[in-house]
Amino acid sequence: MSPESPQMPSYAQRRKQRIDALADASIDREPGVSLVRTAWRRLRRDPVFLIGLVITVSFIVLAVVSPWLAPWDPAARPLLDAVRPQSNPVPGPEAGHLLGGDDRGRDLLSRLLVGSRQTLLVGVLATFFGLIGGLVLGTLAGAFAGWTDSLVMRIVDVMLSIPSLLLAFSLAALATRPSQWTLIIAIAVVQVPVFARLLRGSMLGQRASDHVLAARSLGVKRRAIVFRHMLPNSVGPVIVQATLVLAVAIIDAAALSFLGLGNPDDRSPEWGQMLGKAQPYLGEAPHLAFYPAACIIVVALGFTLMGESLREALDPKTRR
Incomplete structure (x- = not known):
């Protein structure tokens, strides 16, 4: 071989070049996509x-701007003159009162909005x-x-062995004076x-x-491993x-309010409370119960549909 001829690459060099070429061809040049962005797509x-x-x-928007x-x-009684216990206990719709009133002459639409x-x-x-309680225990x-x-x-396990509504009812019944905070605490304990x-x-x-194993092998403290590595990656679900x-x-709050364990002051309306107050008039004025019940069902359905879709979108097993 003359000194001017190019030197042939060795077998090892040719093998390395071939591996590099295959690696370059298989690499996806597009940037990676996060889990949140994939789920949103x-x-x-x-x-x-x-x-x-x-x-x-x-x-949410309606609840914020409802007042x-x-x-x-909601506590005013503009239809009081139209309430007649014998002939017209519940005023019907009229001008200025789209859904009519309740048995005390209060505007039903206003109470639904504020409720x-x-x-x-x-x-x-x-x-x-x-x-918060579940995060601490978990x-x-x-x-x-x-x-x-x-x-x-x-x-x-003991808390889960008791039906949730029964446990919430028992906790709310322990309060000497029912209030809105009674509902909140009772339902919160059930969800923990x-x-x-x-x-x-x-x-x-x-x-x-x-x-986590790598952090332990490097001598990272347990507190740092829990709050920097384990908890942030576990809180998504x-x-x-x-x-x-x-x-x-x-739904549970509405059920407890229906049973009289919520806020007894009906000047601050709540859908479950309105549903309970409408019970004596189901035969004469079923709309008093229908409207708050329909609101509860639609809102609960909205949160359920959104939650189920979020869970499927963030679950790696359901991705295609």
Whole structure:
């Protein structure tokens, strides 16, 4: 071979070049997409999620602006002169009163609008407090093995063994004076074991993950591993579950108010309370019960549709 001829690459060099070429051809040059963005791409094409989102957003906006949107004060009695116990106990619709009034001459539409705020307040606060309690118990059970996990899970099992509505009814009945906070606390306690068990299962799955094992091998403290690695990666399913629990909280609050365990002051209306007050007039004026019941059903359906769609979109097993 003459000195001017190019040197032939060796076998090892040719093999390396071939491997590099195959690697370059198989690499996707597009940037990676996060889990949230992937889920949103699916959700914005999902009609079930969009229907639930429209219902939920409409309910929240209506609850916020209801005091200014209501045509009458919910405690005022503009139709009192039209109430006649024998012939006309419940005034019907008329000019200025689209849905008529109740047995005390109060505007029904105004009470429905203002009652949406009270219903939203009870559902959101009960779900929030239940979520906080579930996060505490679930973190303790998932982060610490041994007797701590066993103790927390036995408490959760006892709470789950009692029907949720029965447990909430028992807790609310213990209050000497029913109030709105009675509903919130009773429903929040019922929701705690749901969040605790879900978070505990997610954190147990994170205990054996590679990044947690790597952090332990590097000597990272347990507190940092729990709050920086395990908890942030486990809380996603719990947040999604909160949207489903919110629908249940609204239904439970309405049930307890219907039974007389909510706020006894009907000057601050709430849909479940209105449903209970309408019970004596079901035969003469069924619309008094129909309107608040329909509002409860539609709002709970909206949160349920949105929560189920979120859970499917964020679940890696359901992705295609």
